[in-house]
Amino acid sequence: GAVVSQHPSRVICKSGTSVKIECRSLDFQATTMFWYRQFPKQSLMLMATSNEGSKATYEQGVEKDKFLINHASLTLSTLTVTSAHPEDSSFYICSAQGQGEVYGYTFGSGTRLTVV
Amino acid sequence: ELKVEQNPLFLSMQEGKNYTIYCNYSTTSDRLYWYRQDPGKSLESLFVLLSNGAVKQEGRLMASLDTKARLSTLHITAAVHDLSATYFCAVDMRGFGNEKLTFGTGTRLTIIP
Numbered sequence: 001g002a003v004v005s006q007h008p009s010r011v012i013c014k015s016g017t018s019v020k021i022e023c024r025s026l027d028f029q030a031t032t033m034f035w036y037r038q039f040p041k042q043s044l045m046l047m048a049t050s051n052e053g054s055k056a057t058y059e060q061g062v063e064k065d066k067f068l069i070n071h072a073s074l075t076l077s078t079l080t081v082t083s084a085h086p087e088d089s090s091f092y093i094c095s096a097q098g099q100g101e102v103y104g105y106t107f108g109s110g111t112r113l114t115v116v
Numbered sequence: 117e118l119k120v121e122q123n124p125l126f127l128s129m130q131e132g133k134n135y136t137i138y139c140n141y142s143t144t145s146d147r148l149y150w151y152r153q154d155p156g157k158s159l160e161s162l163f164v165l166l167s168n169g170a171v172k173q174e175g176r177l178m179a180s181l182d183t184k185a186r187l188s189t190l191h192i193t194a195a196v197h198d199l200s201a202t203y204f205c206a207v208d209m210r211g212f213g214n215e216k217l218t219f220g221t222g223t224r225l226t227i228i229p
Contacts, residue, residue: 006158034216043204044159044219091157097215105149105208105217110158 002028004096006108013084013115021079021111023094030096034105035067038091050077074116084115118143120207122220130228132194136225139188139205147208148188149217150179152201159204162190192225200227 003026004063013019023033032051036044037065048064050071058064063111066088068080082089119142129135139148147166151159163172165181165188172179176199180189188205202224206217 032215041224043222046216049216063220069227095217104161104164107151107159112156 002096002098002104002106004030004094004106004108006094006111008111009109010112011114013113015085015115016083017078018080018082019084019113021081021092021094021113023077023079023096023097023108025075025098025106026058027098028098028106030077031074032097033071033077034095034097035069035077035079036093036095038093038110040091044093047079081113084113086115089113117209118145118209118218120205120218120220122203122205122223124223126224128226128228129192129195131196133192135192137190137192137203137225138203139190139208139220140217141186141188141220143207143209144183144186145207146181146183147210148181149206149208150188150190151204151206152173153204153222154201155159160188162203195227197227199229200225 005024007022035047037047038044046059047062048056048058048069050069052071052074056069072078093107093110122210123138150162163179168183170181176193181188202222204222205220
């Protein structure tokens with residue numbers, strides 16, 4: 001089945017630094033990738049949608065200059081949290097959507113970001 | 117704006133009992149997903165419901181979709197402790213010009229021995 005690899009699984013960074021999270025589709029081409037944020041005991045909130053080779057579409061209220069998304073190839077999307085602050089601490093999950101037989105949404109394993 | 121509501125938000129039930137989780141959504145869609153999430157983990161896909169009247173079953177879980185009522189249910193039969201988790205429904209607006217999932221509020225299920 002379709003597999004999405006997300007790294008790192010956990011990261012602790014100092015306030016003011018940047019963190020990059022990678023999301024790779026291992027056995028299919030992901031035409032669209034989605035980035036979600038989940039705070040403790042809450043649901044998943046979509047941050048942005050990215051299509052290969054084009055700019056990401058951000059949801060209302062998400063700062064595009066703070067959460068940089070790059071979808072440079074059909075198998076890789078990255079989310080960079082710039083100038084991280086403690087309030088950015090959260091669980092970040094990517095999801096990839098393929099074409100053809102890979103029709104649904106495949107989720108990565110998530111990244112627990114802690115900003116200290 | 118699409119709203120997806122689940123109830124109950126919290127459910128504590130004894131092993132061996134049956135119960136149903138409800139997922140209501142506010143806009144037309146014919147595609148709905150159910151996911152399970154264990155603490156600290158990502159989502160595990162349970163069911164994909166792709167048409168009105170769709171019913172899927174796996175083990176003690178059964179999901180159904182009524183697109184006219186904009187309602188999906190996740191029924192648990194003879195619950196066991198291993199089913200303790202948070203369950204999310206998610207509505208897919210693909211085909212209606214909006215290719216993304218909108219998640220429900222989640223139902224935290226605790227099975228008591």
